[in-house]
Amino acid sequence: MQHDDTTAAGIDGGVPVPGAWPADMTLIPDWIYTDPGIYEREKDRIFLGPHWNYVGLECEAPNPGDYFRSYVGPFPVVVARDEDGEIHVFENRCAHRGVEFCRAYRGSGERFICPYHNWTYNLRGDLVAVPFRRGVRGRGGAPAGFDMAAHGLAKFRVARRGGVIFATASDEVEPLEDYLGPGILKEFDATFDGGEMRLLGVHRNLVRSNWKLYQENLKDPYHATLLHTYLTTFGLFVTANETNIPTDARGRHGGLLTRRPEGRPEVTEEEQSDMQAFRAAMELNDPRVLDFVREFESGWSASVLTIFPTLTALRQTNILNTRLLVPRGPDTFMMVWTVFGRAGDDDEMVRHRLRQNNIFGPAGFLGIEDNEALAFLQQGVRRSRPGYGLAMLGDDGEPVDTMITERAIRGMYRYYREVMNLR
Ligand SMILES: [Fe+2]
Incomplete structure (x- = not known):
């Protein structure tokens, strides 16, 4: 497969040409998820390239x-x-x-x-x-x-930084703090505040999709309001929540920040009609999974950071975890979930964190839905006629205080296209 550096932009009669990305950033070509040559290029330009x-x-x-x-x-x-x-x-x-x-x-x-x-x-x-x-x-x-x-x-x-370890093969990458940029660094520091951490456990699972789809998933608040019954019904993530979707100046890192209201969410009939996942009558047998013990100096009850290329860091109520994406070819990645607490946690708090972590992981109330959705997406782009995905929701400007946006996905791919030299 050739990927020369001067590829023609455009849709070329409707058939996407591997290596040629249309100028329109609302179009995402299928071949970035499926092409073995692209995957090889990612090894050099991304994982061994100027990234932490x-x-x-x-x-x-x-x-x-x-x-x-x-x-x-x-x-x-x-x-x-x-x-x-x-x-x-x-x-x-x-x-x-x-x-x-x-x-x-x-x-x-x-x-x-x-x-x-x-x-x-x-x-x-x-x-x-x-x-x-x-x-x-x-x-x-x-x-x-x-x-x-x-x-x-x-x-x-x-x-x-803050108990988190990064590595690079590059001599050119900027210092970690500059790499993250001031806005993302502030949210990173809010979770990794220097307090001693305690490892609670690790689980690993394979997902049958391209690794980038998982970063997209966590830059995509739109899906979270639609796919996830648990998040919407119990108010962890609903459109009415106060929210912010920051990205760094180059678009490669993102944050998904929300503030959960007290109790069950106010959801209007209009919003409900758009949210198949919302179940007003659903109750939890053990409502303790939703308890929120305030512990961080942050106005956001949930913070999901996507740090390019392969880290996501999550603070959701009292769940603290990192996810490392380990690519295994274009069609599969391994996910390593590292669940942690704080050194000062008493037994009850450890129990609470572990109980709450049932929402994530390979069989979690919510994690399982993302894994399935991404596997279905990979099947679609692998088996059907080659085409483009659409990421056209929301504006590219600031402020970003709506969940109905795909701005952060476009930001990541603007950077990806540049670093992969696919323009
Ligand atoms: Fe999700």
Whole structure:
């Protein structure tokens, strides 16, 4: 597949040409979700490009020697805390033959030993031992000039803020704070306020869709008012809620901020007629899932941040979680949900957070609906005649205080088209 840098814009007789994106940003071509060549290009230009990739939380490796496995885009990495407390991120690929050597999802130790030939690395990813390096009885072994320092693991640069860890392969990316931009940084800091965090659990599931669709989903308040019975019926997310949809100056990151009213929402008959998901008569058997213990210095009861390329950070009532999207080809991604609380939580608060987290996750009251909708969307763009999706709702200007907008989706794709050089 050719993707030359000077592709003609336009719809070309109605058939989308891979690599050629119409000038009209309300049209999203199917091939960005399905084309293997586009996926390969994303590896270089996005995941190894000038971006800070979320890899995990500091509370996942609180003590020296702690480590866990994660991903930069599709690439497996290890996140480790060394004896001095510094965090390192390196590829989970032995420098010898390429073995994905770290098999435990999470652990603690002083060394990583590749199971195949026992090449051994320290917590900084440096090569510290090669068995039979000098051969046996003067024969065999590594060449005389073999330099251990030149054969460590491939390392990423690391940035940390508020207990959140990011990694990049780029020497050109701006500092993390500039990367996020002031508006998104403010909302990031409101959730990751420097208070000590406590890991409550992780779940992982595969979604049969392109990874970008999940970022879109969380930049799309329109669907949330229509698809999700739980959100609308119990007032977590209804059109009447006060809302703001900020994006950074380049459009790549977004926020979806809402304030939940006390009690059940006021929903007019006109709004109800547009909301199939709303069920006025529905009640919860355990209404405690909706309890909201105020804990953050923020006027928003819910904050969903989409940080390009693969992080979403959620604070919804007392649910705190991050989602890492791990692309597995154009048609599938793995989602890693990391659920956390605060170090000072008592047992009751931990119970409350875990109970409330039932709304998310692979079988959550609401998470399951997104997973299904995105799988259906992927089927549509993969199986039907090639075409375009529409993202034309709302204006591109500020202020953004309505949920009936697709502005943040257009913003992400404006940036995506630029960084992928698809203009
Ligand atoms: Fe959703």
